[in-house]
Amino acid sequence: MLFTLLYIIIGLLIGYLVGSYVESFFHQYVSDAPTKLYKFYRRYPRIFSAFISTYYSHHIIHHYHTYKSHYTTQFSSDEEEQKLQIKLAKKGSHGQLIIDSAYAVKLGGRGIVKYLVALALLLPLCYLLFNKLIFAGICITVWLPAIMAHWVHPYMHMSKQDVKQNHGSFINWLINTRYMRNVAINHFIHHKYGGVSNYNLVLGGDILRRISRKATAEDFREMKTVGLI
Ligand SMILES: [Zn+2]
Numbered sequence: 001m002l003f004t005l006l007y008i009i010i011g012l013l014i015g016y017l018v019g020s021y022v023e024s025f026f027h028q029y030v031s032d033a034p035t036k037l038y039k040f041y042r043r044y045p046r047i048f049s050a051f052i053s054t055y056y057s058h059h060i061i062h063h064y065h066t067y068k069s070h071y072t073t074q075f076s077s078d079e080e081e082q083k084l085q086i087k088l089a090k091k092g093s094h095g096q097l098i099i100d101s102a103y104a105v106k107l108g109g110r111g112i113v114k115y116l117v118a119l120a121l122l123l124p125l126c127y128l129l130f131n132k133l134i135f136a137g138i139c140i141t142v143w144l145p146a147i148m149a150h151w152v153h154p155y156m157h158m159s160k161q162d163v164k165q166n167h168g169s170f171i172n173w174l175i176n177t178r179y180m181r182n183v184a185i186n187h188f189i190h191h192k193y194g195g196v197s198n199y200n201l202v203l204g205g206d207i208l209r210r211i212s213r214k215a216t217a218e219d220f221r222e223m224k225t226v227g228l229i
């Protein structure tokens, strides 16, 4: 019984780390791919169409067409939102999916499937490497990045005051935990410096990959100004 529990706990931890690592890796090389790599994807649109659409919705729309004036304000006016809606409407079904996902602050229908497939990539290897109990534990926590990207990411772009007033006591408690505070700081740094570090919402992978940047005193001052901490 003790070993059963121990194996499952080890599996949960490995699943957490695998998910975090995959999240950090794909966020860096797909969602915020460096320009040269993105141009390479564009040369082979049939092979990399999923990567190209992910880059468009995340890097172009989420990073640069929303939250432009303020980290915790998606649009500074109705007019700004309408302009983006018109632009996205011209993109057909993909544009509509982006609008439906609150402008890529959540995962859209296809986005969830793509993310789950990416997170599942290492599962066959885990199955071969570990026993069934460890593998069962991995299968529980490996999906955390998708949960964070869909349900938690929107709160990372809200002021504490907004969360407290409009989103219920459980969410308010969750967002104020030490872990979520660190996620919020990590994500702020990710956006502030142009999406070149701090890719995780599930913390750990960035540190393992040595791609984590620490917040400075100035960063903390800015986070206070926008009501994030
Ligand atoms: Zn974000």
Ligand SMILES: [Zn+2]
Residues within 6 Å of the ligand: 027, 031, 032, 058, 059, 063, 190, 195
């Ligand atoms: Zn990003």
